Amino acid sequence: MKRYLSGSAALGALLAGLLTASSVIAQPAEAPVGTAPAEAPAAPARPLPQGISESVAAVVNDDIVSTYDLAQRMRLLIATSGVQPTDENLQQFQREALVSLVDEHLQFQELRRVEREQKIDILADETEVTEEIAGMAQQNNMSGDQFLTFLAQRGIGPETLRDQLRAQISWARWIRGRYGSRLRVGDDQIAAAQARLSAEAAKPQYNIGEVLIDASRVGGMPQAMQGAQQLVAQLQQGAPFPAVARQFSALPTSAAGGDAGWVGAGEMPPEVEAVVAQMRPGQLSQPIPVKDGVYILYLKEKRAGGTAxxxxxxxxxxxxxxxxxxxxxxxxxxxxxxxxxxxxxxxxxxxxxxxxxxxxxxxxxxxxxxxxxxxxxxxxxxxxxxxxxxxxxxxxxxxxxxxxxxxxxxAAQVDKQQIEQRLFGQQLSMIARRYMRDLRNSATIETR
Structure with a gap:
């Protein structure tokens, strides 16, 4: 994989236009660290500076990601994550938006290759994308048209959201279709998990929200830690945890706003378990470095273990x-x-x-x-x-x-079906992340 890094005055000017007051989309799920109003007054998007033309932000196997695409994705991240743009976190938005766009180009290229070779349809059609938008709008107490108007008032074109959703729907369908039928969660795995949970029953259980910044995706542990620190700062200032998890987390729970439900000892990385044991309900953790990246936790509830x-x-x-x-x-x-x-x-x-x-x-x-x-x-x-x-x-x-x-x-034991679903989700998530890593490593990617 080749990467060529150089400055871009056009991109810098575009990004500067994002430093404007920005209201966020209210989240329907319980937002433990702050919520946003559903009908906040719209902040007009700043137009492109005069004399600045659209240019190339990245090239992905000959596919072009323009600075317009990048600025649009950054605006979408701001509108849907609840994280307000500042001089300090603008680079994080730029990095996350660029990484997302590069990954989506790689996904679309791979999906179209599979469609050609296997003569099958994988890409989501317009109806599926429209239904997904309608679901998002309903969660925010809006109609589909109101939702798109909300985004348009913030300078976000409808195709920016549609492209993101099309990639998410199509890629999830392909991963599950290709690997889901091959994955087998054996009875021995379930029994081992049940035995572990029974052995740990004397220890507390935790109802948590989780975010994982994947270090390999954002360019390494320093970038992951920096990004996590900026997200924690925004969460402490009121950004909704579910919205942040949906946009930034690499875990399968991101689709549920980071909601991992009740977990016990042995179900979390040791570094995470050590931190959550010291937390109080309602508390947000500081960034927690682990093998693959950096965790952020929100502890919703805690209950005693043992025979109490x-x-x-x-x-x-x-x-x-x-x-x-x-x-x-x-x-x-x-x-x-x-x-x-x-x-x-x-x-x-x-x-x-x-x-x-x-x-x-x-x-x-x-x-x-x-x-x-x-x-x-x-x-x-x-x-x-x-x-x-x-x-x-x-x-x-x-x-x-x-x-x-x-x-x-x-008495609050996780049943066999819950254990099987959790193990299946973990395995599928690991496969999907490895698949993307292989695509990145074999691609020619130039960022400018």
Missing amino acids: MLVNLKQAAVGLPQTATPADETAARAKLAALKPDIKSCATLEATAGKVQGVIAGDLGEAEVADLAPQFREAAEKLAIGEISDPIRTQAGLHLVAVCGRRAAS
């Missing part, structure tokens, strides 16, 4: 300081005692209690029985599910406590 008993509690409470008079305490007890018969279930507790002046109701979430305050622990151990305690006195006040769920921590 977990309970889900709700409460209705009256605030009462320790210095309250006996008369105040008697009145508060009477108020809660009168309320208790009206609460028919956990589902109605908050609404029912909310009608009584001076009573505060809420969901206390899931916790280990052993970690509860002594007064609540006794209720959690003795009450049946759906049953409500008598008023309990704490330093904060008086509480009615309802047990809304109870389970052993080790």
Whole structure:
């Protein structure tokens, strides 16, 4: 593979035009590190500077990637990732956009070669691409036309999005069609995974979002680390994690906004596992270097392992300081005692209690029985599910406590089908990444 690097005044001027206020597309999935408004005011795209003409940004086996293509892809990344362009991260956008365009040219070249040789249709047609756009628009509470108008207001032509989606749909179809039927996740692999999970059942489990910056794709570990650091900074400033994962992550979970679901010990790289064990729910990690690149994690939830008993509690409470008079305490007890018969279930507790002046109701979430305050622990151990305690006195006040769920921590096991799907996805993702690496290594790529 040959690469020729040189400066480009035309490209620099085009990129400078991207440093403009930019609103982002709201993400339908839960956006743990910030969300964007669905109908933010449009920022007009900056026109090409006068005297600057379109030029060549790269040549991929004689296919040309123009500076216009590159600027368009950068605008699309900005609009759909929620990462705001700055002087510091503009080079990352340029690198990601150029790498994506080069990869897509290689994919289209390979797919057309296969179509010619095997006389089959692989490339997605216009209907498929339009359906994908409609799905994206629906996720953002827009019609297809509104979605394309949203992009047009940011200087993004419809073919920029259509080309990206056509490449994604077609390449995924080819990889799954060529290798999916050959991959076999054996019963021994599933049994080994189940045995490992059972052995690790005493350890905590984590519900995580994940992003992997693939070092081989972006030019090496230094570039991957730099890119990850810039993404973390943007996530901390409010960029939606799902949107960032969809545009930048090399993992198969990118299609789901980086949502990896519940994972346990042994299911993550050791470097990642060591970091997530120290994180708190709601926390975003710093970049984590691993063998193939750099991880970014978002910890959504954490649950205990082992044989610990977990309970889900709700409460209705009256605030009462320790210095309250006996008369105040008697009145508060009477108020809660009168309320208790009206609460028919956990589902109605908050609404029912909310009608009584001076009573505060809420969901206390899931916790280990052993970690509860002594007064609540006794209720959690003795009450049946759906049953409500008598008023309990704490330093904060008086509480009615309802047990809304109870389970052993080790009961949340991943079933055989989930394990098989995860192993299949991991193998297919590894094959796809190797395939792309081989295409890059055998191609003639000139960037200018």
